[in-house]
Amino acid sequence: MPAVRLGIGDDSAILSPNGRSDWALSCDAFLEGVHFLAKIHPPDSVGYKSLVRAASDLIAMGASPRYFLMTLALPASRIGTWLDTFLGGMARSARFLGMRLIGGDTTKNHSVSISITVLGEVSRGCALTRSGARPGDLIYVTGKLGRAQLGLELVRRNLPQRTGLQDLLRQHLYPRIPVKLGEWLARNQIATAMMDISDGLSTDLARLCSASRVGARIEARRLPCVAPPASLFPATIKRTPNPLLLALHGGDDYGLLFTVPPQRSKRLQRAPDFSTVTCIGQVTSGRKILLSGDGATKLLEARGWDPFNRK
Amino acid sequence: MPAVRLGIGDDSAILSPNGRSDWALSCDAFLEGVHFLAKIHPPDSVGYKSLVRAASDLIAMGASPRYFLMTLALPASRIGTWLDTFLGGMARSARFLGMRLIGGDTTKNHSVSISITVLGEVSRGCALTRSGARPGDLIYVTGKLGRAQLGLELVRRNLPQRTGLQDLLRQHLYPRIPVKLGEWLARNQIATAMMDISDGLSTDLARLCSASRVGARIEARRLPCVAPPASLFPATIKRTPNPLLLALHGGDDYGLLFTVPPQRSKRLQRAPDFSTVTCIGQVTSGRKILLSGDGATKLLEARGWDPFNRK
Numbered sequence: 001m002p003a004v005r006l007g008i009g010d011d012s013a014i015l016s017p018n019g020r021s022d023w024a025l026s027c028d029a030f031l032e033g034v035h036f037l038a039k040i041h042p043p044d045s046v047g048y049k050s051l052v053r054a055a056s057d058l059i060a061m062g063a064s065p066r067y068f069l070m071t072l073a074l075p076a077s078r079i080g081t082w083l084d085t086f087l088g089g090m091a092r093s094a095r096f097l098g099m100r101l102i103g104g105d106t107t108k109n110h111s112v113s114i115s116i117t118v119l120g121e122v123s124r125g126c127a128l129t130r131s132g133a134r135p136g137d138l139i140y141v142t143g144k145l146g147r148a149q150l151g152l153e154l155v156r157r158n159l160p161q162r163t164g165l166q167d168l169l170r171q172h173l174y175p176r177i178p179v180k181l182g183e184w185l186a187r188n189q190i191a192t193a194m195m196d197i198s199d200g201l202s203t204d205l206a207r208l209c210s211a212s213r214v215g216a217r218i219e220a221r222r223l224p225c226v227a228p229p230a231s232l233f234p235a236t237i238k239r240t241p242n243p244l245l246l247a248l249h250g251g252d253d254y255g256l257l258f259t260v261p262p263q264r265s266k267r268l269q270r271a272p273d274f275s276t277v278t279c280i281g282q283v284t285s286g287r288k289i290l291l292s293g294d295g296a297t298k299l300l301e302a303r304g305w306d307p308f309n310r311k
Numbered sequence: 312m313p314a315v316r317l318g319i320g321d322d323s324a325i326l327s328p329n330g331r332s333d334w335a336l337s338c339d340a341f342l343e344g345v346h347f348l349a350k351i352h353p354p355d356s357v358g359y360k361s362l363v364r365a366a367s368d369l370i371a372m373g374a375s376p377r378y379f380l381m382t383l384a385l386p387a388s389r390i391g392t393w394l395d396t397f398l399g400g401m402a403r404s405a406r407f408l409g410m411r412l413i414g415g416d417t418t419k420n421h422s423v424s425i426s427i428t429v430l431g432e433v434s435r436g437c438a439l440t441r442s443g444a445r446p447g448d449l450i451y452v453t454g455k456l457g458r459a460q461l462g463l464e465l466v467r468r469n470l471p472q473r474t475g476l477q478d479l480l481r482q483h484l485y486p487r488i489p490v491k492l493g494e495w496l497a498r499n500q501i502a503t504a505m506m507d508i509s510d511g512l513s514t515d516l517a518r519l520c521s522a523s524r525v526g527a528r529i530e531a532r533r534l535p536c537v538a539p540p541a542s543l544f545p546a547t548i549k550r551t552p553n554p555l556l557l558a559l560h561g562g563d564d565y566g567l568l569f570t571v572p573p574q575r576s577k578r579l580q581r582a583p584d585f586s587t588v589t590c591i592g593q594v595t596s597g598r599k600i601l602l603s604g605d606g607a608t609k610l611l612e613a614r615g616w617d618p619f620n621r622k
Contacts (some may be wrong), residue, residue: 004411007412007413007414008409008413008414013413013414014411015378017328017330019328019330024416025380025415025430026380027380027381027382027414027415027416028416029382029416031384031418031424033421034384034418034420035418036420067315067324067326069428070338070603071338071339071340071426072338073340073342073345074338097312101319102319102322102324102336103318103319103323103337103428104319105335105337105340105426107340107342107346109342109344109424110344112415113424113426114342115340115344115382115416115418115424115426117338117414117428119336131392188372214448290334295548296616297361309549
C-alpha cells in the first residue's frame with residue numbers, strides 16, 4: 001500500500017504508490033442550510049459548485065483532478081426535477097474538471113446533505129503544500145477577490161436578475177477554478193507553497209503562514225478588488241459592500257494563494273492564465289500578518305468564514 | 312493515473328495503479344434521524360459503527376482496509392463530550408480494522424451528518440465482485456442473520472440494560488465484521504462472487520443474483536437464525552420478532568454473502584473463522600430467488616432496507 005506522504009492538515013492528503021505519480025485525496029461537505037439555501041440557489045448550481053469546491057482542494061496542491069465519490073442524502077420530494085437538475089450541474093463541472101464519478105451512496109434525509117471525496121494525480125514529490133513559504137517569497141493570488149461574497153450579498157438582498165448581475169453572480173453560483181495554473185505551478189516547481197482561498201484571504205493567508213512558520217506583509221492597494229456597481233446599491237452608502245473588506249474576508253472564491261521566490265517570478269509570466277495573477281505582498285520572517293495602506297501598517301485579523309463562529 | 316477496473320454498481324470501485332495491488336474505494340453516509348437516533352444510540356457506538364459500516368464495503372470485495380476520510384457536520388452543542396466520545400468509538404474501530412484517517416472536513420449542521428470514504432488494498436485482479444456467481448455454486452453467509460435487527464428492536468422497545476441483553480445489542484451497536492475471512496477468500500480465489508449483507512439477505516441476495524444473471528434456492532432450515540430470548544418478549548406472542556423474518560429481511564448485520572463452486576468447498580474449511588460460515592443454498596440458472604421450507608417452495612421477496620421505501 002502506498003505510504004502517506006502528507007496526512008491531515010493541508011488541503012489534500014498525499015499518498016505515494018509505486019510509480020511516477022502521487023495521489024491527492026480530499027473530502028468536502030456541502031449542506032443545505034449551511035452552504036446553500038434551497039430557496040435561492042438553483043439545483044444546477046448546487047450540483048456544479050459542490051464538486052468544484054471539493055476539487056479546489058486538489059488544485060490547491062497542484063494535482064490534476066481525476067475521480068470522485070459522493071454520498072448524497074435528500075428528501076424523497078427532491079427526487080425528480082430537483083435531482084435531475086442537480087446531477088446535470090454536477091455533470092457539467094465534472095466535464096470542465098475532467099473528473100469521473102466512481103462511487104456513491106444515496107439515502108434519504110430531511111434536507112440535502114452532500115459529501116464529496118476527490119482524487120487527483122500529481123508528479124511524484126511535486127505536490128505543493130502550505131508549509132513551504134520562505135521569507136522574501138512574493139505572495140500571489142488569482143482572480144478578483146470577493147466576487148463570490150459579493151454574489152452572495154446580491155442573492156441575499158434578493159436583487160432582481162438584471163443584465164450585468166449574471167456576471168457578478170457567476171463566481172458565487174458556478175465558480176471557475178484555475179486548474180491549469182495550479183498544475184503548471186506544481187509541475188514546473190515554481191511555487192514554494194500553495195492553497196486555495198475558500199474561507200477568505202485573511203483566514204487562509206494566516207493558515208499558510210502558520211504552516212510555513214512565517215509572516216506576511218500585504219499591500220491594500222495591490223489587492224484585486226471587485227467594485228460593486230453603484231447602481232445596484234443606490235439607497236444608502238452604509239449598505240454598500242466595501243470592496244477592500246470583501247477582498248480581505250470574503251469566502252467562497254476558490255482562487256489560488258501561492259508564494260514564489262523573487263528569482264522565479266519572471267518564469268511565472270509564462271504560466272497559463274498569468275493575466276489573472278496578482279502579486280499582493282511578500283513573506284516575512286516575523287510571524288505577524290500585516291496590511292499596509294493609506295500610509296499606515298496594521299495587523300490583519302483573520303475574519304473569514306469559520307463554520308462554528310459565523311459573523 | 313490508474314485505470315478504473317470497476318466503477319459504480321458494486322460494493323466498492325476498483326482502481327488499478329501500476330504495481331501488485333488494486334485499490335478499492337467506497338463511501339457511506341451515516342445520518343442522525345436516518346441511520347441512528349441521538350437519544351438512544353451512544354456517541355461511542357455512532358463513531359464505531361459509522362466506520363465499520365463503510366469498511367464493510369471493502370471487506371465485501373476481499374480488500375484490506377487501509378485509509379479513510381471523513382466529513383463530519385454537527386451542531387455546536389455536540390462539540391465537547393459528545394464529539395470526544397464519538398471520536399473515541401471511531402478510534403477503537405479504526406484500530407480493530409487497521410485503518411488510518413488521512414483527511415477530513417468538519418462543519419456545523421443542525422444535526423449530525425457523517426460521510427466516510429474508505430480505501431483498501433487487494434491483490435491485483437483478485438477483488439471479488441457481485442457478478443461472478445455461476446449456477447451450481449454454493450451460497451454461504453457468515454454469522455447469525457438478524458442479530459443487528461433484533462438489537463434494534465430491543466433498543467426501540469426501550470428494554471432495560473439487563474444481563475444477556477448486551478450480547479444481543481453488540482451486533483447492532485458495535486458490529487464485528489469478518490475482515491480476515493474476506494481477505495482470505497479473495498487472496499485464495501475461493502469465492503466466485505461476494506458482497507456484504509447490509510440491507511438484509513432477501514434484498515442483498517437479489518442484488519448479487521441480478522449482477523451475476525443467475526437465481527438462487529435458499530433452504531429456510533439452514534438459515535443461521537437468532538432466537539430472541541422468550542423472557543424478553545413475555546407479553547404477547549404477536550410482538551415477538553420472528554427469527555426467520557429477522558434472518559431473511561433484517562439489515563445492518565454486515566456479514567458476508569458469497570458463492571463457492573462445490574469443488575472448492577472443501578478448501579473453504581481452512582478459512583479463518585470458518586466456524587461462523589453457513590451454507591444456505593445454491594445458485595440456479597433460473598433467474599428466480601426461491602425459499603424452500605416446510606415442504607413448500609416459494610418466491611423470496613426482497614423486503615430488506617430501502618432508504619426511500621421504509622417499511
